[in-house]
Amino acid sequence: MVATDTPATDLRDRRSTRIPAKRRGSGVNTRREMVAGYAFLSPWLIGFMVITAIPMLYSFYLSFTNWDLISNAGQYVGFRNYVRMFTQDPAFWNSVRTTVTYAVVATPLKLAVALGVAMLLSRPRRGVGTARALFYLPSLLGGSVALALVWQALFSRAGAINAFLAWFGITGKPWVNDPQYVMGTIVLLGVWQFGAPMVIFLAGLKQIPRELYEAASVDGAGSWRQFRHITLPSLSPVIFFNLVLETIHSFQIFTSAYVIGGGQGGPVDATKVYTLYLYLTGFGESRIGYASALAWVFLLAVGLLTVVFFRTGRFWVHYSDGDER
Amino acid sequence: MTAVLPRPVAAPSRAGGPARSRSVGGTVLRTVLVLGLLALVLYPLAWLLAASLKPNDEVASNLSLLPHAPTLDNYVRGWTGMQTISFARFYVNSTVIALGVVVANCVSCLVTAYAFARLRFPLRGMWFAVMIATLLLPHHVLIVPQFVLFKFLGWIDTPLPLIVPKAVATEAFFVFLMVQFMRSIPRELDQAAKVDGCSPFGIFWYVVMPLARPAVVTTAIFSFIWTWNDFFSQLIYLNSPDHYTVPIGLRLFVGGEGQTELGPMFAMSMLSLVPVFLFFLAFQRLLVEGINTEGLKG
């Protein structure tokens, strides 16, 4: 914590002279902050309660039933959905495996490319703005049917990718229609949309004072050391943000798998990622009870992962507001 | 923080110093790299553009880049072909909703993020964790109870279910983004303002908000784009065809057993890129110009 706690500052704030030295945590200032805190938080709190919390609790309740969207016999079935999921449902494990593989591969790749290109573009030269906008284009169309169709065309047996490989004498596979390779094409589709994290990295890069770099190179530090000791630490809150959110997003991948897999998670369930499986169960088969159970397991698993991120983040994320949490 | 930016990894030092003679080579290398990447990244979009120029019966059968018989027919048909509604209607609806969401998100996420990032109050940690948790629940399970709620309010078939939740900061993504940005703003500024007699609200208004501009701009951009492309929620909440938005409209071209109009669909997809791209271009200038931080020093 910084200056507030020193008596010198307190004296300048006339209101706080009433605060006894040993009880700095309480008093008008703190109370004012508490009130302000809740005041600023109130829109979110209200929204959360009404729009999110109640549906969340409702879906939690539903996960213990076998409701099929309109009840004739939406019976309470206890933990049966959860038990069935873990012990009797190979499709569940398939979707877990598919999703985790995707997240583990696509996220680091996407962030690395995003950071690399952000750094390439972070110097103000002619055309950088245009290049930046162009790299961002894929993210604009990201979730669209049109693009997934394009991807299917490019990566199919007779598509452009194979034509390109043929120049090198390689016979390409039918990437997008082969259960072994189709997730690879989806990973590529995800990484291709690196424009979004790139923009965030760019914003973060802009916040790093140039003086730091100048001072470092005066001291003789080369670009790699500058990267390691200035760029990375200064960017660490943004890297953290991108890492957490890209990971969460990759676990939630839906649209590209949905369209490329033909709406059913094919071929042979190779693209049936977790949220797709959930959607097909809940809406396709109208088994909302089971789908709710799937949703809560997802929340717990990814929530746990996020907690791990936050805990370990303490060790490498450097906040300049001194508020390490 | 001025507009000059930190050096990227691969390039040698540029700040007037010893390595200047190497900088030309480095620049060329970098340029080549960027151009190469651009070509790779833009190819699928080029393909999409080319596909939109192919006559409808060629789209499915001709998988190469160039059309055999280029035509603008798809654009004409896509725009005017629907006799019951014009695609322009979808555009207008999408724009209204997207702009509404942008404003709602920027305002609400900003105030919420300020609370989490800068103010101390009981249970803050818990609420923050809860907020992050809301990111994690797949929205397909929430949609049924939420639909019931909005039906009760009589908001079905209006843009309200799509905008109002954003006005209460339900997009945890942006709250989190702004929190992270705010935490990079040095606390000394807050202290200085407090010393000058600012209330928390004053600090928010005079210090934090202006400095969080990159985060707000980023939020605006992403809000617009995600809303523009959001199919499922818009499908569920909008009933009348003349309230439909672009994503729903695009799918009308690809009916399973209905009209198969891939050509017009690709054409309209290209067109639907335009507003988004423009929005992005306009706002990214704010990112480019950077922040004037004269006030930070001294």
Place this chain on the structure above:
Amino acid sequence: MRSVPTTGTPFSRRRLLSAAVAVGLGAALTACASSGPTEAPAPQVAAMETGPVELTIFWWGGDARAQLTHQVLALYTQKHPNVTFKETWQANAGYIDKLNTNLAANSAADIFQLDDNMLGGVAARNQTLDLSNYVAAKRIDITKLSSSLVDYGKVGGKQAAVPLAENTPGMVFNKTLLTSLGVEQPQIGWTWEHLISWAKDVSAKTNYKTYGTMDPSADYKALWVWLRQQGMDFYNGNKLGFSEADLTRWFQLWKDARDQKAAPPADIIHVANAGDVTKQLVVTGQAATSFMWSNQMPELAKSTKDTLGVVSYPGDPKGQWARAALYFAGNAKTTHPAVVVDVMNFFINDPDAGKILGTERGLPANTDIRTSVQNSLTDPNMKATVDFENQIAPKFGPAPNVPPNGQSSVRTLLITEAEKVQFGQLSPAAAAKEFMEQAALKLTA
């Protein structure tokens, strides 16, 4: 807000309550009814309303269908000025999601469109208006519809929906290609084996650029026809109507076809398995035939420059049947059942309506209308389709039961298992075994 599912047995308090309401409503309406049969477990026939009524109506389709439907609805309002409509329509993608969400929240339209994949599920949840009494009271006139077609709208003995149009399985083939190769075109009555050996020939002649036939082993309707030709059916009540051994034979049949290169390799088949009309092999040029519904032929023709033809699936034509391409169903909770029924009747039986609708949804269900529409057709593809349907109609077998609740899951399960065989991940026997086990689970929910 719909109440939350209660604990206990199926005969929950909620169900009793809704039954009580239905009976009460029925009783109230009967009091004003001028005619109508007494005493039925189904809703009583209500009197036609004369006050202003606004009905909501929901269907899927493209712009053309929307236009035509709108015209018919406008025509109805002309003839019955007290009835107006609020129309909602959209693409097929997401239709059932939207419908289910609306049904769950009790805000679904008064009339909605369904197909035989959706009907079983929706009817099993008692969400469709029971039309049995209305049909019996001739509020919906079915005299001009083939009885098997009407029966195909019955679920659990009740008339859950009425057919709007008819189609039947149709194998679409590429006439242009076959003519250029000098091979004969598929005929009604070819055996499956003959098709495969013919296809082998075609593949060889094109140097394996175009294969002879699509492999329909993942397609529930092909399996369905094949089973019916052997005296079985896909479903027997709520269970599957065939055995593991039968399914193994089916998978094996097509494995052999692929091995002989009569059918293309798995990755090509996979694209067509999803059902999208633009991706069918007959239009992408990767196979000479595709297994579709008969009225999809004109649609397919739009995606290719070649001329297409349509014929029945291989095997005895008695395996085919008059399928309702689409239905209209009433919302079980509608407050205007009499008007709903009248509108449905109008769509099916009114000659002017029939003329407007044409063959856009399929062959008109009413045979008189069908004849008159036929005579005014101009599109050669549509003509060919109608000719084919007329040709095959006398050979149909009896209508099967409407697929039960769980059908859409079974359908996708078949795709998954068939693809496992196609991609060589499982043997036909192993895949069949998996299918039987999983399908049993999906049908018992």
